[in-house]
Amino acid sequence: MHNPNRFFVSLLALLTVIAGVAMAGGGQEDATGGDEAPLVEIWGWRTQDAPVWEQVEAELQAHGENIEINYRAFPPTEYDSKLLVSLQGESGPDIMYTRRLPGARTQALIDGEYMIPLDGQVDFGNFTQATLNFIQSNGNTWGVPFANQIIGIFYNTSIFDEYGFEEPETWDELVEIAETLQADGVTPFFIPGKEAWALAMQHAMVGVSIPGVDWIQRLLVGDTNFLDQELVDLNTRLNDLKQYYQANFIANSTAEQDAAFALEEAAMVFYGIWGTTNWTELNPDFEFGYFPIPTVDDSDPARAYVYMDGSYALNSISDVPEAALTVLQFSATPEFGEIFSAATGEMTAVANVSMPADRPILVEAYGLSTTIAAEYIYWVGSPMGAGTPSPYDILREGMQAMYLDEITPLELAQRLQEGVSTWYAPLQ
Amino acid sequence: MLLPAVLLYTAFIAYPFARSLLLSLYDWPGIGPKTFVGFENYRNVLTGYMSREFFRALGHNARFFVLSWLMSMIPGFLLALALSVGLRGTNILKVVYFIPNTLSIVIVGFLWGLLLNPQWGIVNQTLRAIGLESLTRPWLGSTETALPTIIAVTAWRGMGFYILVFLAAIVGINRNMFEAARIDGASEVQVVTRIIVPQLLPIVSTLTVLKVIWSFNVFDIVFAMTGAQAGPAGSTDVLGTLFYRIAFGGLGSSDVGMGLGATVVTLIFVIVLPVSIFYVFILERRTETR
Structure with a gap:
């Protein structure tokens, strides 16, 4: 005999499967074929950098790059453990703040193959060798320095x-x-x-x-x-x-x-x-x-x-490596350096950048950092x-x-x- | 019936501990490949380059236990005794004494950091105001006073707990014993020393065991008051802060070593385990005798 309860349960299951497939299909379209801008996730330990990334996003979009940036700052004492736990779970940000070399934390990320050498992909011509020394090892440059x-x-x-x-x-x-x-x-x-x-x-x-x-x-x-x-x-x-x-x-x-x-x-x-x-x-x-x-x-x-304070590194398991690379390429330009110094009041690691005139101490320090x-x-x-x-x-x-x-x-x-x-x- | 408890215990206690034990045999910076080093980490901690720091921290934990026992148990007992008399305002005082216990360690550390500031802190200012300037100290800035100061703050925060435990035990003593003693001509001091104190010994033994466990696991109050470096000059360093620095690097440390950190944790466990077993033994025995 036909059991109406069984029928409704079967119908409900069928509808659930159809809905699930439809949602999954829709999601895939968004991820691959849609016009939605790729979202570049950036993690760091500096809360003061939030306005920097907002301006970088606006600047990139003004240059025709359809990229969105989401920056998350963690307390400095928690950042490394948060990052390590995420990376071990094969997730984490597309771009991660890394500390200078030599240093066990960054070296561990390199040894674990979570960082990709950026030579040939990013123009490091705007950095002094003294700055790059803090993020180079074995002939590779592992990140884009952000501050001195x-x-x-x-x-x-x-x-x-x-x-x-x-x-x-x-x-x-x-x-x-x-x-x-x-x-x-x-x-x-x-x-x-x-x-x-x-x-x-x-x-x-x-x-x-x-x-x-x-x-x-x-x-x-x-x-x-x-x-x-x-x-x-x-x-x-x-x-x-x-x-x-x-x-x-x-x-x-x-x-x-x-x-x-x-x-x-x-x-x-x-x-x-x-x-x-x-x-x-x-x-x-x-x-x-x-x-x-x-x-x-x-x-x-x-x-x-x-000394160099830290750098931006590309996560080897990034979901949006091309967009992340575009962001890194921009962060190696004097244009970025000006945004960074104006927003944070700190010395950008990019050379030959005009420091904000309303901060004479920064102008002086930036000059000394390149001379003495x-x-x-x-x-x-x-x-x-x-x-x-x-x-x-x-x-x-x-x-x-x-x-x-x-x-x-x-x-x-x-x-x-x-x-x-x-x-x-x-x-x- | 026991399955959920066993599952929870396995997931949150046994498994992490087994992993930690295993990790202590590896050199691992927290990510990437692990290198098996056998008992090298134990050698480094017990006899190698970490041994000086390890045994110094262990000594501080032991000192923490002795001093915090004295600073908590004796005043806790005396205040409980005073409150047990039942004078007016006793209930308000109970609440007042217990309030610090409700504050988070971070808040306690921050508040006392302000109070103990050597230039404008209220502690030194009060001492100056009452003509005791010679007693003013950089409380957290001297290797002689920093650890006792932290222990005193810990005792201050936990005082309400000891008062409540002792008070409950005193109130629970059969009143007839007091009456009989007084009829026999016992003085108040004798009532305390011959009746109350012996009746409280089981409580004291339980609290002492708990104190050992807490003292050898202490971390938060030291971290809140003197930071990961547990200064000055390592004078407040305990096993907990030593572990933190080794495993997570602390602020700006050049090295991070999860394996070495796991070794310290394992050694803390080895120290605390026998005491914990003894504690369970005491509880079991007390349950059986009831």
Whole structure:
């Protein structure tokens, strides 16, 4: 006998299948044959880049490229794990932000064949070789660099003007300025000693001027080592300088540093160009300048620690590789560089770009980054960063320990030598 | 009946742990091919280049247990004792004591970071205001005070829990015992030391075991107050922050090593497991004796 329930169930199943097929067919048409613009998914750790990609999308569309861009920014501390989990699941963005080389994170993506060499597909003619070095390995260029950072001393111009100070050209002049300010009740330096990375950065930025790049070059090839008296002297200079830092500086964070500097409670900070946007937001009237760490002798030129912040890489399993490549090709142009710097207030990695005129500090820093950048370094971007423990690993804890008088400048040098020489062949 | 529980346990506890155990035998940066290295990671952690950091962190965990036991249990017991008297306002005080427990660790870390700021934090300002300037410290900026400070904040946050547990136990003691003791001429101190304290020992043992487990798994409050580097100069580094730095690199670290991180996790497990078994044993025995 005919069962009406069974009939309706069969009918419902049939309709479901038909609907499913229709929907699947429709979807396929959208993906392949329709006019819908390909969507390029970009993942990064920089929230400040959202307006950059909005403008890039508009610019590409104005150039007749039918491409849509969706940018997602994750907190820097979560970005790498989010990316790794997605890539392991054979998904993820079409373009991913990657950190510089040498570095375990980016190297892992290269070794896992998630990144595609971009040589021959992107015109890298607008980048200096110094910038490209941070994203090249084995003769391949793995990403399009997006920003360069410059670190050094930022100073309050009002305070300097009030005391008639010029930017110091020697270390002794710097100490003299600090001494004068302190005697007059002004905090010469605000140091975020709680954040160990900032102290490691301080050591590295001073290192390119004292002992200097020639010494670092010899260090990298093993002609000298961390026990050299020149490095011990550098440690001693830094340790002696701490008398000019704010009281209890080891307990202060970078957020507190930013507030103190922007609100003009301290004259100088050892920091990076990325901090300038925040200072201006905290105090729009605040005027500040930059100078590289002065050398011991003014006949030696001061050098600036400049490093590439990161790059855009093409995911090997991108669904829209051609569109993604088009976006990457655009991100290697001066046009992109101008958009980037105007939107973020940071130095684009693209060379020969006009920095926004309303940001003189950026104009100055961009100029210095192309003229006095140190060629040899031992912090981020250095060959010594390729293994563990790196100078960075040791300096983070070591600088705090030295500043707290738990180890001497010589012992800090010994820690560096003992640690890095465990794996860095030229030092063995 | 047990199947759903077994499935959940297998999916969320047993399987991830087995994977972690297996991972500790590999060198793996988190993606791409894994390289089998046998017990090399264990050698590095226990006797190699990571051993100094590992044993220092382990020592900090042990210190965390001892100090947090003292800072939580003794004040918790004394406050519970005071509340058990039933004076006016007891209920309000119970709520007040428990409020910090409802705050997330991140908020607690942030708030205390502000309170302990060496320049303008209210802690040092208060000390100055009452003429105790000599006691002002860079609380989180000194290798001597940073870890005890974090432990004190942890104790402050958890105090409500200990008070409630002790209070429930004190209220549960048979009132006739107190009456009998007083009729026999026992003083209040004797009532506390001869009746209440012995009656609370099973609770103390349970809380102590839990304290060991929590102390050796601690991560969040240290991360919230002194960051992944657990400074100054590693003076607040515990196994949890050490694992975080090794496995995920921390901020700006040059290296990431899931295998090495899994090794640290396995060793934490080896430390905590016997204590956990002992805890289950205590609970079982108590259930049987009821």
